[in-house]
Amino acid sequence: MSKRVQLSPRKKGERAAAYVFSLPAALLLVAxxxxxxxxxxxxxxxxxxxxxxxxxxFVGLANYVKxxxxxxxxxxxxxxxxxxxxxxxxxxxxxxxLAMLVAKKFRGVSxxxxxxxxxxxxxxxxxxxxxxxxxxxxxxxxLINSLLVGLGMDPINFLSNPxxxxxxxxxxxxxxxxxxxxxxxxxxxxxIPGEQYEAAxxxxxxxxxxxxxxxxxxxxxxxxxVITITMIQAMKLFTQPYVMTQGGPENATKTMVYYIYTExxxxxxxxxxxxxAAVFFVIVVAMSLIMQKITADK
Amino acid sequence: MLKSKKASAFMGKFLxxxxxxxxxxxxxxxxxxxxxASLKPEALVFANMNSISTFLPxxxxxxxxxxxxxxxxxxxxxxNTILYIxxxxxxxLVINSICGYALxxxxxxxxxxxxxxxxxxxxxxxxxxxxxxxxxxxxxGWVNTxxxxxxxxxxxxxxxxxxxxxxxxxxxxxxxxxxxxxxHPIGTFFKIVMPISKTVYATVFILDFVAHWNDFMWPFLVxxxxxxxxxxxxxxxxxxxxxxxxxxxxxxxxxxxxxxIIMFVFMQKYYVEGIASSGIKG
Numbered sequence: 001m002s003k004r005v006q007l008s009p010r011k012k013g014e015r016a017a018a019y020v021f022s023l024p025a026a027l028l029l030v031a032x033x034x035x036x037x038x039x040x041x042x043x044x045x046x047x048x049x050x051x052x053x054x055x056x057x058f059v060g061l062a063n064y065v066k067x068x069x070x071x072x073x074x075x076x077x078x079x080x081x082x083x084x085x086x087x088x089x090x091x092x093x094x095x096x097x098l099a100m101l102v103a104k105k106f107r108g109v110s111x112x113x114x115x116x117x118x119x120x121x122x123x124x125x126x127x128x129x130x131x132x133x134x135x136x137x138x139x140x141x142x143l144i145n146s147l148l149v150g151l152g153m154d155p156i157n158f159l160s161n162p163x164x165x166x167x168x169x170x171x172x173x174x175x176x177x178x179x180x181x182x183x184x185x186x187x188x189x190x191x192i193p194g195e196q197y198e199a200a201x202x203x204x205x206x207x208x209x210x211x212x213x214x215x216x217x218x219x220x221x222x223x224x225x226v227i228t229i230t231m232i233q234a235m236k237l238f239t240q241p242y243v244m245t246q247g248g249p250e251n252a253t254k255t256m257v258y259y260i261y262t263e264x265x266x267x268x269x270x271x272x273x274x275x276x277a278a279v280f281f282v283i284v285v286a287m288s289l290i291m292q293k294i295t296a297d298k
Numbered sequence: 299m300l301k302s303k304k305a306s307a308f309m310g311k312f313l314x315x316x317x318x319x320x321x322x323x324x325x326x327x328x329x330x331x332x333x334x335a336s337l338k339p340e341a342l343v344f345a346n347m348n349s350i351s352t353f354l355p356x357x358x359x360x361x362x363x364x365x366x367x368x369x370x371x372x373x374x375x376x377x378n379t380i381l382y383i384x385x386x387x388x389x390x391l392v393i394n395s396i397c398g399y400a401l402x403x404x405x406x407x408x409x410x411x412x413x414x415x416x417x418x419x420x421x422x423x424x425x426x427x428x429x430x431x432x433x434x435x436x437x438x439g440w441v442n443t444x445x446x447x448x449x450x451x452x453x454x455x456x457x458x459x460x461x462x463x464x465x466x467x468x469x470x471x472x473x474x475x476x477x478x479x480x481x482h483p484i485g486t487f488f489k490i491v492m493p494i495s496k497t498v499y500a501t502v503f504i505l506d507f508v509a510h511w512n513d514f515m516w517p518f519l520v521x522x523x524x525x526x527x528x529x530x531x532x533x534x535x536x537x538x539x540x541x542x543x544x545x546x547x548x549x550x551x552x553x554x555x556x557x558x559i560i561m562f563v564f565m566q567k568y569y570v571e572g573i574a575s576s577g578i579k580g
Binding site for chain 2: 013014015017018019020021022024025026028029030032033034035036037039040043098101102106108111112115116118119121122123124125126129130131132133134139140141142143146147149150175179180183184186187232235236238239243257260264265270273274277278280281284285288
């Protein structure tokens with residue numbers, strides 16, 4: 001952009017308009033996002049209890065030291081990472097499979113698309129309440145267990161067994177979320193030039209080869225994007241364990257956000273909870289930066 | 299030869315439909331069960347669990363819905379929810395669109411900084427800043443008020459980004475022409491740009507409507523008064539309020555989903571495009 005000594009009247013009007021237009025949003029972002037970020041870090045080096053707001057004392061890194069020594073924190077981190085590592089591939093593969101099922105136009109295609117998308121039409125709270133009932137361990141009241149028993153299997157204590165509770169939440173979350181990613185994949189699939197598939201057919205490619213050598217390479221950007229948003233979403237897991245298991249049994253579904261909530265809002269240790277929030281923040285941001293780096297490298 | 303090829307094509311088509319139908323049923327059956335249970339008398343909710351008839355309400359009635367409206371002050375809950383979302387959306391659509399427009403079409407000092415801010419904050423997990431945000435709200439005296447639900451969530455990086463992306467493609471010639479005709483840039487935006495940008499407004503509207511309709515954690519933290527509850531809070535607490543009637547609980551879930559379904563029916567195109575375009579451009 002060349003430097004202009006004198007601005008034309010239009011440019012002058014534009015400059016004023018630019019500030020009138022951009023400042024309200026910018027100021028709100030600063031007030032309700034940037035300032036809280038700074039305060040998260042600030043409070044994290046203080047002893048600050050909600051019940052005693054006037055009794056704030058600087059404690060340096062003591063909160064962080066305590067945090068890293070707290071086995072509950074490590075368990076919450078482990079649970080969050082476990083959920084993310086399992087749910088992201090499950091949900092993304094499921095979403096891609098669904099998208100491929102309904103990518104082509106055929107009679108009834110919109111009905112099937114709507115069916116796969118339908119869990120998205122209800123909220124996570126609704127889904128969590130519904131599945132708590134569906135997961136009931138008694139086969140006479142829990143739909144899923146009645147199905148298992150009907151198939152000759154033993155009923156499973158889905159939500160009351162620490163070994164299965166998180167997996168139950170993972171299965172439900174993948175079911176609920178896949179429709180959303182399916183829509184993104186659909187757009188990606190429709191953007192693949194038809195000639196590439198024709199060329200593959202001329203070469204006598206099998207359906208698997210078509211998928212491997214035409215579909216996947218063309219979808220690379222979409223796949224990375226979908227993985228990124230699913231990962232960030234997964235790291236924030238809170239509603240499902242809050243509604244379904246209250247973090248239990250035996251803290252098996254207690255996640256990072258749940259831990260921050262418990263420490264900060266239930267126990268009132270704001271300063272300490274802020275140190276956990278700061279660690280959580282760094283992990284999520286680092287993760288998305290790594291994914292951005294991968295996107296840039298592709 | 300030709301016959302067998304035809305037969306295998308038919309077989310493939312059959313399997314394709316069969317697969318879609320089976321998976322489709324797996325996807326919708328929990329929701330069908332929810333609706334069916336909401337129409338049954340409480341005593342029959344868990345009857346015949348091992349047969350297909352569990353998905354069919356034999357003695358359908360709306361009694362459970364009456365129970366929900368009797369036990370939850372639904373009018374108030376809906377009023378709280380719709381009012382807060384409406385307020386957010388009005389400000390959201392205006393403030394974020396003008397910001398997106400400034401970033402797309404104007405040159406000004408600080409543009410780079412705002413752009414960086416928007417991109418950087420886009421990946422920020424709100425959950426990480428809820429504690430200080432809550433303190434901010436309580437210092438402002440906003441806990442349990444509408445302001446706490448609305449004001450912090452007006453500016454949205456993703457909305458700004460969507461608007462900026464859309465406005466970038468508006469031809470400069472159009473804006474130049476307006477300015478030659480003596481239109482001020484602000485007037486040009488409201489009179490010329492806004493009317494031709496309905497699709498992006500519709501898209502941001504539906505995406506943000508859905509996000510706030512579904513939001514649980516923030517309202518749960520700042521709206522502790524029973525009469526201040528939003529729909530998700532009401533549904534969640536009804537789940538554990540005695541007497542626990544599962545048929546009525548299912549009815550409450552259906553009630554909370556109805557506005558979403560109506561929105562989806564009317565704005566499906568924008569909703570789906572909004573989800574899809576985020577992937578292409580992002």
